[in-house]
Amino acid sequence: MISIRQRKGIKTTEISENYAAQEENVKLENKLPSGCTNRRLWKILSFTVGVTIALCIGLFTSVYLATLHENDLWFSNIKEVEREISFRTECGLYYSYYKQMLQAPTLMQGFHGLIYDNKTESMRTINLLQRMNIYQEVFLSILYRVLPIQNYLEPVYFYIYTLFGLQAIYVIALYVTSWLLSGTWLSGLVAAFWYVTNRIDTTRVEFTIPLRENWALPFFAIQIAAITYFLRPNLQPLSERLTLLAIFVSTFLFSLTWQFNQFMMLMQALVLFILDSLDMLPAVKKILNLKSDEHIFKFLKAKFGFGATRDFDANLYLCEEAFGFLPFNTFERLSDTLLFYAYIFVLSITVIAALAVVFHNLSNSSNQQSMGKVGKCTISLKPETAYNLIHTILFGFLALSTMRMKYLWTSHMCVFASFGLCSPEIWELLLKLIHLYNPKRVYIMRYSVPILILLYLCYKFWPGMMDELSELREFYDPDTVELMNWINSNTPRKAVFAGSMQLLAGVKLCTGRTLTNHPHYEDNSLRERTKAVYQIYAKRSPEDVHALLRSFGTDYIILEDSICYERRHHRGCRLRDLLDIANGHVMDGPGENDPDLKLAGHPRFCEEIKRNLPPYTAYFTRVFQNKTFHVYKISRNK
Numbered sequence: 001m002i003s004i005r006q007r008k009g010i011k012t013t014e015i016s017e018n019y020a021a022q023e024e025n026v027k028l029e030n031k032l033p034s035g036c037t038n039r040r041l042w043k044i045l046s047f048t049v050g051v052t053i054a055l056c057i058g059l060f061t062s063v064y065l066a067t068l069h070e071n072d073l074w075f076s077n078i079k080e081v082e083r084e085i086s087f088r089t090e091c092g093l094y095y096s097y098y099k100q101m102l103q104a105p106t107l108m109q110g111f112h113g114l115i116y117d118n119k120t121e122s123m124r125t126i127n128l129l130q131r132m133n134i135y136q137e138v139f140l141s142i143l144y145r146v147l148p149i150q151n152y153l154e155p156v157y158f159y160i161y162t163l164f165g166l167q168a169i170y171v172i173a174l175y176v177t178s179w180l181l182s183g184t185w186l187s188g189l190v191a192a193f194w195y196v197t198n199r200i201d202t203t204r205v206e207f208t209i210p211l212r213e214n215w216a217l218p219f220f221a222i223q224i225a226a227i228t229y230f231l232r233p234n235l236q237p238l239s240e241r242l243t244l245l246a247i248f249v250s251t252f253l254f255s256l257t258w259q260f261n262q263f264m265m266l267m268q269a270l271v272l273f274i275l276d277s278l279d280m281l282p283a284v285k286k287i288l289n290l291k292s293d294e295h296i297f298k299f300l301k302a303k304f305g306f307g308a309t310r311d312f313d314a315n316l317y318l319c320e321e322a323f324g325f326l327p328f329n330t331f332e333r334l335s336d337t338l339l340f341y342a343y344i345f346v347l348s349i350t351v352i353a354a355l356a357v358v359f360h361n362l363s364n365s366s367n368q369q370s371m372g373k374v375g376k377c378t379i380s381l382k383p384e385t386a387y388n389l390i391h392t393i394l395f396g397f398l399a400l401s402t403m404r405m406k407y408l409w410t411s412h413m414c415v416f417a418s419f420g421l422c423s424p425e426i427w428e429l430l431l432k433l434i435h436l437y438n439p440k441r442v443y444i445m446r447y448s449v450p451i452l453i454l455l456y457l458c459y460k461f462w463p464g465m466m467d468e469l470s471e472l473r474e475f476y477d478p479d480t481v482e483l484m485n486w487i488n489s490n491t492p493r494k495a496v497f498a499g500s501m502q503l504l505a506g507v508k509l510c511t512g513r514t515l516t517n518h519p520h521y522e523d524n525s526l527r528e529r530t531k532a533v534y535q536i537y538a539k540r541s542p543e544d545v546h547a548l549l550r551s552f553g554t555d556y557i558i559l560e561d562s563i564c565y566e567r568r569h570h571r572g573c574r575l576r577d578l579l580d581i582a583n584g585h586v587m588d589g590p591g592e593n594d595p596d597l598k599l600a601g602h603p604r605f606c607e608e609i610k611r612n613l614p615p616y617t618a619y620f621t622r623v624f625q626n627k628t629f630h631v632y633k634i635s636r637n638k
Helices: 018-029 039-073 080-085 092-101 106-115 133-146 156-180 186-199 212-232 237-259 261-277 290-303 312-318 328-336 339-362 383-401 401-421 424-433 441-472 480-489 501-511 524-537 542-550 575-583 605-611
Strands: 497-498 558-559 618-623 629-634
Touching: 018 312, 018 501, 039 156, 039 441, 080 480, 080 501, 092 106, 092 133, 092 156, 106 133, 106 524, 133 237, 156 186, 156 212, 156 383, 156 401, 186 401, 186 441, 212 237, 212 383, 212 401, 212 501, 237 261, 237 480, 261 312, 261 383, 312 575, 328 339, 328 401, 328 542, 339 383, 339 401, 339 424, 383 401, 401 441, 424 441, 480 618, 480 629, 497 501, 501 558, 524 558, 524 575, 524 605, 542 605, 605 629
Parallel strands: 497 558
Antiparallel strands: 558 629, 618 629
């Protein structure tokens, strides 16, 4: 039966039949195992085993991912500068603040350097704690300084082990959510196995360790688990208060650690609003900074066909693979582990149940005891199940539209699919639909199917996982190492560098030099500055480029051949194309251009500067060169 939520201000009526659909199954389970007469002892034993397995599989996942990271880079044997370079793009920027705090003479001086930072953006003092989500780096640096571990553990290992440890918490939270929904820890075990075997699509922590989502998603998973438990009716007051505390703490930590938290919170608010509007909840259960986030809305507008745009920031996102639609081969990988098939099966049954319950709740029927029925089946849907159902649907739409967000969906997919396979309600409804229902069959199906899936996953994927753990590689990027060593040895400590956002994050981490721009792209003025700096790859005169760079106090620019002569993206999505379109210039190479685009009055700066012609040498002097990078010093007297 479904308890019908009464309107606000009216007391909750006690519904004694909340889980009536499970009564026959519970009676059957109470008789098992046959040698055990004390049901309470059996429940304690089962709970203990479930918790132990959760801890073990969380630890296994953490060690497994850490070992893959070590094997891929030979992290323990490469130089410190190579370790730092391995933190690509914004990952290096975030790690640099952890390093900065550790190198500060005192904690207070470290805090002062973050609050009054003038190295991250040249000619500008910013409060990094206010602008960026780096509280976790601050917290870890304090822990490292106060704990007696400096003689036993290098700072970089303390950092990465913390992230891999959070992966253990993440998997345990997924395990617990599935357990809560299904009533058996076997469901949690299947969810965890699916998470690991679908690693390519469920996490990228092993190669982007400091990324904000790797900090935030474990807390988000804890929050979902806590809300799932909170939505159960008839909780004891103490349990309810502790669960609310867990929701508050996990939400707070999630919000601190990810700059996209507001969008996830908006989605969760939408989930709860839908549940409340459809009478599926039990009863007494900073405004967005549009200027800073306007590039996201421009991107969404263009992505979904509401008009073409020449906006540089929107096109920069549109051309990135991570912000494209979810590739079809994702479903092939998820199907290979049977996850996708199980997910669709459970989703279909649950959606049918939800529609029946919604139809009843919104109908004007006066018979409060009758529910939507299929044959003789009374359809029920627990509030916590409804919450996770709407969550997974919204996650799915988000992932389908933006590939980077698939990690939210795929991990929750593991939880939802495993819950359904172990849920007595799902199998009861299905067996009643096909007129094969009896309690023994429900019991057999809810345990035999997940066990068979676990055996299949072990048989098919365990050898491959062992091969991965034995495969050894090594980090190798000599050109970047040479560049960082040159900067450290041949430029003043206060020198200001301009270049691509991704590379400058590494410059900040490895050399501590001041930057003109960086990859934390969530500030409007920084986006404008980045577009100005990127004119080094546009068709602009040396005078214009010099004036723009000097306006930011730039001393050196780093040009990358991989950007200047980019072939990775198709025409129209290369960085130089985005700049040409934003500047109103015709793009290079064969192909069509919009009729209002004009020929530029100057050649491409990054190509022409290498010819050492007088108009360029008057402003720029080449001081370093290798196969990948060209560094020019900017004259100050022009």
